[in-house]
Amino acid sequence: METELVLHKTAIFFEYDVKKQFQIVLVSIKESNQMAHMDRKMNRLALEKSPYLRHHALNPVDWYPWGEEAFEKARKEDKPIFLSIGYASCHWCHVMERESFEDLDVAEVLNRYFVSVKVDKEERPDVDHVHMSFCQAMTGDGGWPMTLILTPERKPFFAATYLPKETKGQHMGLLEVLARITALWQEEKERVLSSADFAVEAVLSVQKERKEGDLDDEIQKKAFASLISIYDEHQGGFFQAPKFPLTHHLFYLLWYYKTTGEEKALDMLEKSLMSMYKGGLFDHAGGGFYRYAVDERWLIPHFEKMLYDNALLSRLYLSAYAVTGRALYKKVSVRTLDFLLEHLKDGEGAFYASMDADSEGEEGKFYLFEKEELLSLLGEERGKEFARFYGVEEKGNFEGKNILNLYEKPLQDLLEEEPETIMESRKKVLMYREQRVQPAMDDKILSSWNGMVLETLSMAGRLLEEKRYTNAARDLFNFIEEKMTDEKGILHGVYREGLGETEAFLDGYVHVLHGLLALYENTLEKRYLSLGKKLGDQIIERFFNGKVFQLSGKYHETLSIPAEEIFDSATPSGNSEAVRAMARLYSFTGEERYLQVMEKVFMELSGEIIENPKGFSGILLSYDVWMHGPREIVLSGKREDPVFREMLKILQKTELTGITLAVHDPREKEESEKIFSFIRETENGAASVFFCKDHSCSLPVETVEELLESLMKF
Template sequence: MDDGMNRLKSEQSPYLLQHAENPVDWYPFGEEAFEEAKRKDRPVFLSIGYSSCHWCHVMREESFEDEEVAEILNRYFISVKVDREERPDVDHVYMSFCQAMTGHGGWPMTILMTGEGKPFYAATYLPRESRQGQLGLKELLLEIHRLWVEEREKIVSSSEYAVKAVKEALNEKKEGDLSSDVFRKGYLSLKNAYDEVHGGFYIAPKFPVPHHLLYLLRYWHKEKEPDALEMVEKSLLGMYQGGIFDHLGYGFSRYTVDERWLVPHFEKMLYDNALLLSVYTETYQASGKRIYKEIAEKIIAYIDRVMTTPEGAFYSAEDADSEGEEGKFYLFTREEVLEVLGEEDGAWFSEVYGITSSGNFEGKNILNLLHHSLEALEKEEDEKLVRLRRKLFAYREKRVKPGKDDKILSSWNGLMISALAYAGKVFQKEEYVLRAEKALRFMMDHITDEEGNLYASYRERRSMHKGFLDSYAFLLYGVLSLQEATLRNRYLHLAEQLAGDMVEEFYDKESGLFRLNGKGHEKLVLEAEDIHDSALPSGNSMAAASMGKLWSLTGKEKYKAILEKTFNVLGGEIMEDTMGFSFLLTAYRTLSDGPKEVVLSGKLEEKPLREMKHSLAAIYLPEYTVVHHDPKRKDRDGELFSFWREPEEGKGTAYVCRDFTCSMGIHDAKALLKHLREG
């Protein structure tokens, strides 16, 4: 180390840079660290986290900034620090071990392993000293050192067994056909996990899991099951009413520690807000209820104000902590509110937002609307209330703000591009679509090299790490959303290019699935293969959804073949755990029901076709894709499609197609909507 800095000083990740001045002699993940471990005959201490993680901060302050802990690590171990958001492959592989060894996972993740990368011990947060029955880091490290010196064969044997067991478990996929009742089974599994009192799933901690809600919305639409829509609405309103939503600055936190959605773990992640924006927008389109549009637009306002770079891309996260305290930025005492807003207005505001003298979180207050009805929520934009919120927000803005993870992830940017494009289409707001297009241009100009290779991360004018499956699959999904919002086939051309690169780099023909890391990545102790939808849809699920869209839009069988193979390989797994594949099952609709498209043919700028385009955005048709065929561009776009439709009699014409068999031409918006509703 030099000048008190370790090997992380040249990294770009804010999380790694938070540890660059630790007395621990950290290495970034890579060949150098493992070669050094072998040369010095030491085990590897691997610590994985992310910059907005509260308990990662706690462990850093308690242990990694502690000279005594650092001395033990530096003397007996090779220490490796990983940002899970930059290296999803490393995180996924070692999380598999952590869950297998401990029965649970989380961050910070602590792994002890051999110089070959084979784990023999796993844990999540560890305090510096042992307390209340929990093993402390110091005691653990000294005991591991003793075992490494005195009983090495036991450690090596344990690591070999762990790798063998986890590899076998990951390779044991239950193949089989999906039965006709898989969608009903998926609905019932979600219903069984549903919290009928507060909405959402399970009790606590409670995560939004937007793709579960998306699945229920699609199920309601297809099967006309009213309970499915009720579950979605109760969950979305409960989240908005609770403290998981920031009622002053907007945006959603990652999860709540209670079942009521009241007490958040205060960090805000780009991916949560992107997926929730999509679900609130889709629920507005499905239900027509204005409140979902208002919430969606508040999410966009938050993203625009806090999470958007000057160049139009999107930052990764906001921290839970400020001034070393979790949630300090967001909390108020009642006295503080009265002082800022005045006695009369402050008392009224406090009644609206559940602010009391005793508080609802460690003597202070998390603003919430949990005691309000839907009718009260719909009146929430009262002019006086808006004025008071702005006043209290301005006061809060003078506080020390939470830290921001300002790296740009191509995967999460893809999700926000998709959400903004969709919101722009549904709300008929071109500025949202323009924001999505601006972000995509940044991705193409700065996170893609001259050969067209996508990178995973960008910060301070530097791209890092070749793109992983999530980088390609999520950005591809965003590009396809832009195509549907704009009907510009240049986005379809780009989508085909991204899809081709993704298949070439990540698709394993032997397994029939996509690998998380590609041919150009270093080999890990296990293949990184992510199939289950968890906090985020998996890369395989996103890839499958895009394959379905591309098949529907272009008619090309190569996309269908990958989609079919995915469900053949995972059929048994899906039937056993439908909740773990809720997003993937939305892609299965395309395969089971056949593709459905609306082809708009002719000049899009002319009134009949323009009106038909706008009318399609107003109705909820999640199973349909929409594409534009411009006769003047047939020479350029013709190769995109295995089917092509010309306008009739030179007039703008719509065709409703199922399995690439199309209706007679339709020439006005009313007739098109009538055909779709009756069909």
């Protein structure tokens, strides 16, 4: 049978005479089984800083890091590139390593017929994003570990996610894939190269051919309706299983409720917040959230703990607390922040990337309990009380063991204070758990995710009047400024054992910028605003292409297609966060160029937003600033004035999504005017608050009572 390569749209499928293809590779293994007797030596990944890459340094696969050395070898030896992308806390990445990358047969095939490249997706989000675009186009799916085969010129022609070593039913195994592709490369290389060119052009055409449309205010109603269409009425959250928190959708619901008074938006938000907390997504013993739930009830998590999830979720619960006053949301936020400070914070103020899902080779082993184990630890009476409270069963609720949860608790019980005996037992359980073999830590420091934490800590310090959060935010920014910014003032993406080589990508710049603006709102130190403006100018200069923001900037490596992050996914897209940054800077400074950049992005994406508004909930938070101008609150007066201080206390406890807060002392007018475009003050310099829309302000409010009344209406 002739080997045939079939193209359908952007997908690539292979049809083969399986027996013929296996002979090519597997016979060669039998003829030369040298690797079975070789001493295991470290490959090139041993020289990398990434814990994920170093973890593969003892694989028999001759791995290369992403770089010119690997690409030159592929060109010189005329071999395809085997690209594997993953991250340190990824469970299925560990499974594929154990099954395949530590296997001598697989290593022999890869080393003989391919140039193998391993990428940490968190270290190189540009490489990950570009190849995820191909993977989704070719297969209709995506995830990690991600497996691609590229030409020596780095053009993909095969994509998949996790592959077992051997074929299982309809699930093709890695050895079979490699055998078939080796045969194709040897026998029909020109057709493979042609298909790779076609795939690149197909993905490029999606970027170039934006849908057209005219945005108007109806888009917010359409966006809300689109979220209703994917909302789980029974369990909260969106879609069925697996269920991700999708915080950008939930932030949108909170904003929509605040803006329109739509009670259904608040109901959707609160049911989601309650369900995520009640189930196993939240670590009820140690605090913090796992990455996602594999079931629709939020009961069974995927156990890795990511810095970005916990930064965003603690901020979400904190925002919900500020709007609703529910003490439960404050408790969840505080327990999440405390988890970050206690477990992911390094000794100098920055935060590590993640904790692994696995320990001792088993997913979730560190976090699970048997009922008898708890009874033995806590005693019969306290143990049974604890088991009832946290849904612990004799038979277990996950593979014979138990995930602590509050799934069966009625809402009223959740809103009440926990019994003292439960809190005491939980501390004892946590101390007991800490004696187990800990999950591995990915201790690299990412500017993007640390920027998220900076914004959250700054907001927590302001809303909760907690100096420890404010101090932690200051320490974190000092680390970013001193350790992650080079002598030329360029922000870098990664720090581990020194500064990483690669400049930060768009997500790094925008999240640090948002953190700086939040730090200003907390401390009122104008230095943070000035630094934020500087970052904003760098973002435009480095990442804006005249239409949208690109994930990789003008000084980054050129990939096979531009890395453009348009749609929100597990987190808000780079464009969503960059436009939010432009909106905030325009609101603070009044400089038209920030507005003009926003306008160009909205105009470029308008058709896409209209067609799929739920894919753009992040960017739609900034729509009103673009279309109707910013909303600003100006507090003016002498800082030592008791009325000023009381007004400031009220304003700093206000949830500020979509609102800019500026504080001005008339004695600092010259300094203020260098930054703010909308400074206002009374003739006598008395403490007063101005409510402004599109830089046009109301008459001053001069009493605390009037301020509280005006806030309700603004």
